[in-house]
Amino acid sequence: MKTAIISDIHANLEALQTALTFIKSQKVNRIICLGDIVGYGPRPNECADIVREVCKTCLLGNHDEAAVGGASIEHFNDYAREAMLWTREQLRDDTTAYLKDLPLLIDDSPGVAFVHSTPVAPQEWNYILNSFEAQMQLDNAENQLKLVFLGHSHIPIVFSYNHGPIMGRKMQLDLDNDRYIVNVGSVGQPRDGDPRASFVIWDETENTIEYHRLDYDIFGTYQEIMKAGLPRFLADRLLMGQ
Ligand code: ZN
Numbered sequence: 001m002k003t004a005i006i007s008d009i010h011a012n013l014e015a016l017q018t019a020l021t022f023i024k025s026q027k028v029n030r031i032i033c034l035g036d037i038v039g040y041g042p043r044p045n046e047c048a049d050i051v052r053e054v055c056k057t058c059l060l061g062n063h064d065e066a067a068v069g070g071a072s073i074e075h076f077n078d079y080a081r082e083a084m085l086w087t088r089e090q091l092r093d094d095t096t097a098y099l100k101d102l103p104l105l106i107d108d109s110p111g112v113a114f115v116h117s118t119p120v121a122p123q124e125w126n127y128i129l130n131s132f133e134a135q136m137q138l139d140n141a142e143n144q145l146k147l148v149f150l151g152h153s154h155i156p157i158v159f160s161y162n163h164g165p166i167m168g169r170k171m172q173l174d175l176d177n178d179r180y181i182v183n184v185g186s187v188g189q190p191r192d193g194d195p196r197a198s199f200v201i202w203d204e205t206e207n208t209i210e211y212h213r214l215d216y217d218i219f220g221t222y223q224e225i226m227k228a229g230l231p232r233f234l235a236d237r238l239l240m241g242q
Helices: 013-025 044-054 062-067 078-090 093-100 131-140 218-228 232-240
Strands: 002-006 030-033 105-107 112-115 147-150 157-160 164-166 170-172 180-183 197-203 208-214
Touching: 002 013, 013 044, 013 197, 013 208, 013 218, 044 078, 044 093, 062 078, 062 093, 078 232, 131 157, 131 180, 218 232
Parallel strands: 002 030, 112 147, 147 180
Antiparallel strands: 002 197, 105 112, 157 164, 157 180, 170 208, 197 208
16 A cells, blocks of 8 residues: 655645656555645646545645635735735635635544644644654644654654654654654745655555655746746745755
């Protein structure tokens, strides 16, 4: 059983299409999206259409929630707020209806969960940025979670309960003795200094997770951002992966 897990697409159609073309070649059994389909980027409806079609499940992200008016954008930075006001104008009614229906968290097989932000109080949109926070989440989450896939920070990293942060392209999981929080990174707006699209393929049979990083047509997205009249900063940051 192989699952591709994508997150934080942020209306970046070029990045999403590149990721999905690769994922198709990997013969996965299902694709799960961890949310933030929209926000920042220039192609919100198109990205939502594709996610709807190809993903078995999609979770709600804070930008998706804000786009459908479910959350205040006062705490968004200036660029995010400007892009969100633009996004709200662009969304078709059926896209809005789709985003409104997305769940905050889903339990998968026993001990496994998918969520955009955190397994504890996902609607608060907190971040998990270090091992201490990861341990706290695993200690306080319901259902004795052993493996949580999430996004939100746009930083690809695995936190092992026993060993702290682990970096690497492919990792063997030891679910009998350890517990993990896996941040899959961002397809459409990576912020770890690497501008390539990031996502994960989880192989349940082998008990492995593998990160994939793919170059995509960043300049195509760059031009669309400028054409849409969105802030140039949002285009520039894609080039830097920040
Ligand atoms: Zn995001």
